[in-house]
């Protein structure tokens with residue numbers, strides 16, 4: 202059984218699709234180096250980075266939340282049977298652990314009320330659909346899928362110019378759920394459940410959104426998508442990923458989020474974090490991350 206982490210009235214499970222997902226540090230964050238992390242490299246080594254080989258370890262996972270009488274799934278990973286020839290570890294996957302990991306949370310895909318896509322990159326929408334008799338059908342048939350209009354418009358227009366953009370994921374993982382009438386458009390400050398509010402996190406993609414939950418416990422929890430890829434960026438917030446749409450805005454959004462996390466003692470839950478969550482502390486003007494789950 203996949204054990205939930207409890208934050209006030211919210212129970213949160215990590216549903217792993219691919220872990221670790223390892224990328225060279227200087228590929229994910231152009232210009233980055235292990236040396237620039239200083240002492241933090243030792244603190245993060247093994248779980249979040251591979252200091253010796255200059256790599257970053259991420260998890261490709263969904264977060265399943267039971268809160269306010271709803272079951273909410275945040276992001277849907279890589280998926281199966283998707284043609285992703287540019288990325289061999291994502292290409293035509295089968296027998297992945299995802300659905301078994303999902304069942305270990307004590308529910309089935311049919312139980313999901315809300316699938317929230319923080320943004321529409323291929324590693325966040327894959328399980329939106331699955332292949333049945335040659336057709337892409339919604340995996341979460343009873344759910345409303347929440348997306349930002351900015352994201353849909355961007356991916357639709359990019360795909361019209363080049364169907365292979367973003368690994369072709371718009372056509373096989375987004376369009377089918379739109380065509381099934383399952384998508385609702387959300388924007389900043391919308392409440393998707395009592396106490397769960399959409400947050401704008403632009404930069405990594407123009408319409409990226411997060412979810413902030415007033416848990417009823419001492420801290421609010423913020424599911425922040427790819428506004429932070431790795432805790433290494435707590436120490437080097439100016440490290441933007443090679444996949445960020447607007448680097449300057451991605452950095453501003455991250456700095457805003459980190460500053461708020463310190464001020465409000467937020468529980469931060471980035472999409473790819475290889476831990477339940479992190480909190481951010483500040484000492485002598487420098488930020489650092491704490492993993493206390």
Ligand SMILES: [Zn+2]
Nearest residue numbers: 322324325427
């Ligand atoms: Zn991602």
